[in-house]
Amino acid sequence: MFLGYEALDLARFQFAFTVSAHIFFPAFTIGLASFLAVLEALWLKTRDDAYMKVFDYWKTIFAVTFGMGVVSGIVMAYQFGTNWSVFSDKAGPVIGPLMGYEVLSAFFLEAGFLGIMLFGLDRVGPRLHFLATAVVAVGTLLSAFWILSANSWMHTPAGFEMNEAGQFVPADWWAVVFNPSFPYRFVHMVLAAYLTTAFVVGAVGGWHLLREPANRGARIMFSMAMWMALITAPAQVIVGDLHGLNTLEHQPAKIAAMEGHYETRRGAPLILFGIPDDAAETVHAEVSIPKLGSYILTHRWDGEVKGLKEWPPADRPSAELIFWTFRIMVAIGFAMAVIGLWGGLARLRGRLYEARWLMRALVLMGPSGFLAVLCGWITTEVGRQPWTVYGLLRTADSVSPIAAPAVGASLIGFMVVYLAVFGAGTFYIIRLMGKSPDTPEDIGILGPTRSAGITPVAGLLDRLIRSG
Amino acid sequence: MEIDLPFIWAGLIAFSVLAYVVLDGFDLGVGMLFPFYRKKEERDVVMNTVAPIWDGNETWLVLGGGGLLAVFPLAYSVVLTALYAPLIVMLLALVFRGVAFEFRWRTKRAKFLWDWSFSGGSLVATLAQGVALGALVQGIEVEGRAYGGGWWDWLTPFSVLTGFALVLGYTLLGACWLVMKTEGAIQAKARAFAWYTGSATLLAIGLVSMITPFLNPAYLARWIAWPTVLFSIVVPLMVLVCVYRLFLGLERGSDRQPFFAAQGMFVLSFIGLGISFYPYMVPPSLTIWDVAAPDRSLGFLLVGTLFLLPLILGYTAYAYWVFRGKVRVGEGYH
Numbered sequence: 001m002f003l004g005y006e007a008l009d010l011a012r013f014q015f016a017f018t019v020s021a022h023i024f025f026p027a028f029t030i031g032l033a034s035f036l037a038v039l040e041a042l043w044l045k046t047r048d049d050a051y052m053k054v055f056d057y058w059k060t061i062f063a064v065t066f067g068m069g070v071v072s073g074i075v076m077a078y079q080f081g082t083n084w085s086v087f088s089d090k091a092g093p094v095i096g097p098l099m100g101y102e103v104l105s106a107f108f109l110e111a112g113f114l115g116i117m118l119f120g121l122d123r124v125g126p127r128l129h130f131l132a133t134a135v136v137a138v139g140t141l142l143s144a145f146w147i148l149s150a151n152s153w154m155h156t157p158a159g160f161e162m163n164e165a166g167q168f169v170p171a172d173w174w175a176v177v178f179n180p181s182f183p184y185r186f187v188h189m190v191l192a193a194y195l196t197t198a199f200v201v202g203a204v205g206g207w208h209l210l211r212e213p214a215n216r217g218a219r220i221m222f223s224m225a226m227w228m229a230l231i232t233a234p235a236q237v238i239v240g241d242l243h244g245l246n247t248l249e250h251q252p253a254k255i256a257a258m259e260g261h262y263e264t265r266r267g268a269p270l271i272l273f274g275i276p277d278d279a280a281e282t283v284h285a286e287v288s289i290p291k292l293g294s295y296i297l298t299h300r301w302d303g304e305v306k307g308l309k310e311w312p313p314a315d316r317p318s319a320e321l322i323f324w325t326f327r328i329m330v331a332i333g334f335a336m337a338v339i340g341l342w343g344g345l346a347r348l349r350g351r352l353y354e355a356r357w358l359m360r361a362l363v364l365m366g367p368s369g370f371l372a373v374l375c376g377w378i379t380t381e382v383g384r385q386p387w388t389v390y391g392l393l394r395t396a397d398s399v400s401p402i403a404a405p406a407v408g409a410s411l412i413g414f415m416v417v418y419l420a421v422f423g424a425g426t427f428y429i430i431r432l433m434g435k436s437p438d439t440p441e442d443i444g445i446l447g448p449t450r451s452a453g454i455t456p457v458a459g460l461l462d463r464l465i466r467s468g
Numbered sequence: 469m470e471i472d473l474p475f476i477w478a479g480l481i482a483f484s485v486l487a488y489v490v491l492d493g494f495d496l497g498v499g500m501l502f503p504f505y506r507k508k509e510e511r512d513v514v515m516n517t518v519a520p521i522w523d524g525n526e527t528w529l530v531l532g533g534g535g536l537l538a539v540f541p542l543a544y545s546v547v548l549t550a551l552y553a554p555l556i557v558m559l560l561a562l563v564f565r566g567v568a569f570e571f572r573w574r575t576k577r578a579k580f581l582w583d584w585s586f587s588g589g590s591l592v593a594t595l596a597q598g599v600a601l602g603a604l605v606q607g608i609e610v611e612g613r614a615y616g617g618g619w620w621d622w623l624t625p626f627s628v629l630t631g632f633a634l635v636l637g638y639t640l641l642g643a644c645w646l647v648m649k650t651e652g653a654i655q656a657k658a659r660a661f662a663w664y665t666g667s668a669t670l671l672a673i674g675l676v677s678m679i680t681p682f683l684n685p686a687y688l689a690r691w692i693a694w695p696t697v698l699f700s701i702v703v704p705l706m707v708l709v710c711v712y713r714l715f716l717g718l719e720r721g722s723d724r725q726p727f728f729a730a731q732g733m734f735v736l737s738f739i740g741l742g743i744s745f746y747p748y749m750v751p752p753s754l755t756i757w758d759v760a761a762p763d764r765s766l767g768f769l770l771v772g773t774l775f776l777l778p779l780i781l782g783y784t785a786y787a788y789w790v791f792r793g794k795v796r797v798g799e800g801y802h
């Protein structure tokens with residue numbers, strides 16, 4: 001025991017804390033890497049330096065974010081062994097190779113070409129440099145592919161057998177990799193990353209346009225972000241719905257918890273708001289639309305929807321948290337779709353750069369992608385409880401034989417270090433975003449990203465040192 | 469004949485650990501030497517010698533960890549639990565060190581903080597790695613399929629010794645790297661450091677090698693049994709050859725020879741360690757075959773690895789080649 005907590009609770013909290021911190025960075029870098037590749041391609045095609053300026057602007061931000069993604073990710077790779085050693089021993093033969101492929105096919109690719117992308121323009125020339133940028137972007141997507149396959153397998157295990165030692169052993173790799181929830185989760189997460197980036201880029205563009213309506217770089221950002229939002233936000237709503245239907249098939253208890261359904265019913269209502277209470281097995285102060293719940297989940301008005309009471313209490317996830325996280329995510333999803341359509345409409349009328357209320361809305365929604373991603377993951381992971389490998393291996397049976405004080409101490413270490421270090425990083429990123437994209441001396445000079453020769457570095461450095 | 473997949477994988481994991489030591493070793497060493505450079509321009513240059521490649525170097529550590537989970541899951545779960553404290557400390561230290569590469573350019577006022585975070589993180593991470601290595605060499609207690617020892621088992625005089633030995637060794641690698649990648653005053657200072665740390669590393673290797681055989685009767689037997697006794701003679705001799713080349717290179721002002729000679733010392737020490745270990749993965753009780761995942765897991769990953777590993781080595785070499793040559797003050801990537 002440590003401050004009244006068991007090692008298991010502490011290990012869970014530590015994993016949740018470190019992985020939540022980590023996911024912020026991929027959610028941003030996956031989208032940003034693709035955005036950068038597109039910007040550089042546009043620059044190569046048009047040779048319009050405005051694109052290069054925007055590229056440099058976001059490249060610096062990308063570098064800072066990516067660094068934090070790497071260090072927080074390395075922690076994750078070791079957490080499975082330090083805190084979840086029984087899980088590692090048992091599920092390692094199946095999910096280990098997936099993560100192995102992530103390292104081999106994605107991390108090395110990203111790391112190998114990141115240096116060239118950040119520092120190498122003068123050394124390799126524009127074409128090879130573009131190739132490096134594109135390779136980094138592909139690397140982030142490959143990374144998402146493998147890690148989400150591993151994670152999805154824990155939700156919907158397939159293609160395995162058990163051996164005498166109680167380990168999961170692979171029987172059919174194709175079935176393992178493309179397990180039933182993986183395609184949905186992969187598409188949903190990649191869209192989530194693109195949306196997160198689109199709203200950050202759009203918010204930064206909008207912020208600067210509100211101040212300097214003619215700012216060329218800010219216009220490029222704003223316009224590109226609005227295209228992205230227009231296409232991906234409605235797509236995300238549809239994909240999210242399909243994802244949910246798939247979950248209903250494989251993890252109905254999770255859906256029951258997300259929806260706040262305790263009773264199995266035909267013609268179940270859609271609960272908009274309420275306060276789920278696991279102990280009393282009811283939702284207090286419920287506001288609901290009759291029969292709509294059944295319609296959304298079964299596409300029939302009187303379809304049967306299972307409630308949590310179908311499962312023994314020991315096998316149920318808690319509804320109290322994910323009822324809310326799910327609603328926050330969905331609300332943000334619809335808000336994003338509305339903004340995407342609004343932007344499309346403004347563009348159609350030729351007034352995109354005058355749409356000041358749209359810009360304000362974007363600034364407000366800038367961080368919403370991160371919140372939606374976090375809420376989505378909490379819904380997914382807490383809804384999987386009490387299992388690590390769904391239906392087969394309990395979380396309580398996965399934990400390492402570690403003493404609570406050891407986990408407690410390391411948990412405090414992670415919290416203090418992450419808050420300080422990533423807090424500082426976030427501050428630097430926001431400060432970089434505050435600089436106008438059209439004042440060349442502000443871009444990249446502060447950092448190792450601008451090569452000598454393009455600008456009179458020494459003089460500018462001096463100025464910056466005085467100003468920064 | 470059946471292919472012995474666990475054996476092949478033991479070789480591949482050993483290779484990736486060695487690749488990590490060879491590549492990230494000098495990178496951490498540069499971090500530890502960083503505080504000895506006082507001028508801002510010098511510090512910029514010192515950091516820039518590794519800035520474009522550090523991430524790739526550290527990825528070998530991820531491969532070591534991730535690979536272990538994939539192919540030797542039992543070893544992964546036992547070792548990581550046993551070495552809980554040093555590993556967590558290492559991870560936290562790597563956080564400090566890794567972010568410094570970017571953060572230090574983002575601020576003027578707090579720059580000194582990130583300078584400290586860079587060098588302090590490098591030092592602590594190295595120390596933790598050395599301690600973890602020492603604890604593993606000493607042996608880990610296993611009960612059933614789990615770690616059976618206590619929370620402080622990793623902390624012994626021997627593991628502290630290996631901790632400091634690794635600090636000296638990585639600093640040597642870092643100094644030699646700087647000799648190769650810089651010039652002028654920075655290089656001269658690095659050369660002096662290489663002299664000190666080279667001698668100290670030799671001493672440390674000697675000390676560790678003398679103690680190791682007595683930690684475990686199996687190690688001793690290995691070192692005096694025929695034919696492995698041949699190695700007991702050849703490996704130390706070759707280490708001495710490397711040391712000679714190192715000092716000769718420093719004496720003659722060669723740029724590259726010290727670096728490769730120092731790396732040679734590391735490779736040989738690693739081979740020596742491998743001889744002691746084999747066939748154990750978690751000494752003194754679990755062999756490679758005890759901890760291996762089923763052949764279907766090993767085979768699945770091996771197919772891709774045989775294709776991807778050469779590719780990785782290829783483009784890693786390319787990245788080093790792109791950033792070849794000296795890094796000069798005021799020049800480079802800034």
Ligand code: HDD
Nearest residue numbers: 026029066069070073074076077107140143144147527530
């Ligand atoms: C959907 C995407 C996604 C998800 C769910 C995760 N990651 Fe991640 N990870 C990435 C997407 C990503 C990335 C985009 O590839 C990163 C972000 C920044 C970076 O450096 O690469 C990364 C970095 C990154 C690194 C550093 C790689 C390097 O050295 O370059 C490691 C070791 C991990 N991750 C491991 C994990 C583990 C063990 C996870 C599960 C708990 C995890 N990640 C969840």
Ligand code: HEM
Nearest residue numbers: 012015016019020023147150151377378381382387388395
């Ligand atoms: C990256 C985004 C992710 C987030 C934000 C996230 C969030 C969480 C949360 C909140 C928990 C704690 C649940 C609880 O104890 O109630 C958890 C547990 C866990 N997750 Fe995730 N998760 C993520 C991705 C992953 C991935 C990609 C994997 C595996 C490849 C994974 C594997 C696990 C494991 C092993 C546990 C610990 C056991 C458990 O409590 O179920 N997670 N995660």
Ligand code: HEM
Nearest residue numbers: 185188192237240241244247330333369372373376377380
């Ligand atoms: C109306 C819109 C949306 C719907 C209907 C929806 C639906 C869902 C469902 C049902 C899950 C849980 C799946 C499971 O655990 O099996 C989920 C997870 C998730 N959602 Fe959404 N979602 C929507 C919008 C969004 C948005 C806008 C984002 C981010 C920008 C987002 C990010 C995520 C993430 C990161 C996860 C966890 C990973 C996963 O399981 O895919 N979602 N979503």
